[in-house]
Amino acid sequence: MTTIQPAEQHVTAANGPAAAPAVAFLGTGRMGGPMAANLARGGLDVRVWNRTAARAAAIAADGAAVAASPSEAVSGARVVITMLADGPATEQAATGPDGFLAAAKGAIWVQMGTIGIEWTDRLAGVAAAHGVTFVDAPVSGSEGPARAGQLTILASGPDEARDVLAPVFQVLGRATAWLGEAGNGTRAKLVVNTWLADLTETTAETLSFARRLGLDPAGIVDLLADNPLGAPYAVQKARVMLSGDFSPAFALKHALKDAELAVGAARDAGANLALTSALLPRWRDTAASGHADDDLSAVYLTA
Ligand SMILES: NC(=O)c1ccc[n+]([C@@H]2O[C@H](COP(=O)([O-])OP(=O)(O)OC[C@H]3O[C@@H](n4cnc5c(N)ncnc54)[C@H](OP(=O)(O)O)[C@@H]3O)[C@@H](O)[C@H]2O)c1
Structure with a gap:
């Protein structure tokens, strides 16, 4: 059964640290960096590790201790969070x-990166073999919500972990959906990101279509923004596409990875993701032509 808990209060020095667990945070990239910084600023005992040490060192100013290796980071920690690029990187850290x-x-171990169903099952097994409780908890929301502590956390795993993790999730997110056994969080993440990928592709194609018909695409965006059809996410991405500033909030390489994971999961489940499957070749080409690290809105360039 799904339970959604809004994050009603954030952990502060006044009410939280005594109850809040020590946290090792592994992977301080675009998402993990602000998430770890928020935990440290919230008064939790946080130790960070990142492959590129400078990205972890930047969080020392927020009160985090910087570790030289994953094993050093987890010493004395009750909770270990991984927010790494993909399954292989997460396994390497583990x-x-x-x-x-x-x-x-x-x-x-709270696994928060988007790594897909097979990697989640595999790492859950490895965790169990080491006597570690595994919670599968990817997030919805990009860099802005990560900075603002406004992520939606798609959590799944043993009920016993929920109370321990509550003060951590309260800092990171605006709501936590508990979705049952570990693996369901990742399933929900793939489903939600399929929506995101298809909406992004639709936005890119719509703007391109308008342009080729000789219309001003910005005018179409204004029209949609004032209409129930204009989903806020699509309108925001449309404006980014037209601005030509593809500074990444969600890198195309990760969005592509997620779309590929979703298409693979759909195939295994007997579902047909015709739209998502159709966007893959052009997204791969766009990534390969120098836009892998740009925001996924760069797919407009080839639409
Ligand atoms: N950005 C978003 O909007 C968003 C939203 C929801 C979920 N996600 C997911 O969250 C995860 C992180 O995304 P992000 O945007 O933070 O990505 P990012 O900025 O590219 O960070 C990736 C992290 O993984 C590390 N890493 C990559 N390969 C590694 C390896 N082989 N060994 C060890 N560490 C490795 C990177 O270390 P270095 O610093 O050394 O490169 C960095 O800490 C991804 O799974 C992504 O799909 C992203």
């Missing part, structure tokens, strides 16, 4: 050289 799992017995 069981590679200086991996954290061997040092994390009894801890709760």
Whole structure:
């Protein structure tokens, strides 16, 4: 059964740290950096690790301790959060050289990156073999919501973990949906991101279509913005597309990864994602032509 908990209060130095667990945060990229900084600023005991050390060091100013390896980061931590690019990077941090799992017995591992169903199942098994509780909790929302502590957390895993994680999730998100057994959070994330990918593609194609008909695409966006058809996300992405500023909030390479994970999961489940499957070749070409690290709105360039 799904339970949605709004984050009604944030952990502060006045009411939180005594109850809040020590957190090891692995992966301080575009999403993980502001998430870890928010936890440290919220008064939690936070240790950060990142492959590129400078990105973790930047969070020391927010009160986080910087660790030299995943295993060093988890020493004494009750909760371990991974927010890494994909399944292979997450496995590397868990069981590679200086991996954290061997040092994390009894801890709760909250896996928050988008890694797909197969990797989630595989890593849940590895966690169990090490006596570590596994919570699958990817997020909806990009860099802005991560900075603002306004993510939606799609959590799944054992009920016993919920109370321990409440003060952590209250800082990171505006709401947490508990979706049942581990793996369901990732399933929900793939479904939600399919919506996002299709909406982005529709937006790019709509603007391109308008332009080719000799219309002003900005005028079409204004028209849609004032209409129930104009989903706020699509209108915002349309304006980014027309601005030509593709500074990443959600990198195309990650959006492509997610669309590929969704199409693969659909195939395994006997579902037909005709729209998402159809956008893949052009998104791959766009990424390969120098836009992999740009925002996914760069797909407008080839629409
Ligand atoms: N951006 C969004 O809007 C958004 C929203 C929801 C979910 N997500 C998901 O959240 C995850 C992180 O996204 P992001 O936007 O924060 O990406 P990002 O800025 O590219 O950060 C990726 C992180 O993974 C690390 N990493 C990559 N490959 C690695 C490897 N082989 N070994 C160790 N570390 C490695 C990076 O370390 P370095 O700093 O050393 O490169 C960095 O810490 C992804 O799964 C993404 O799909 C993103």
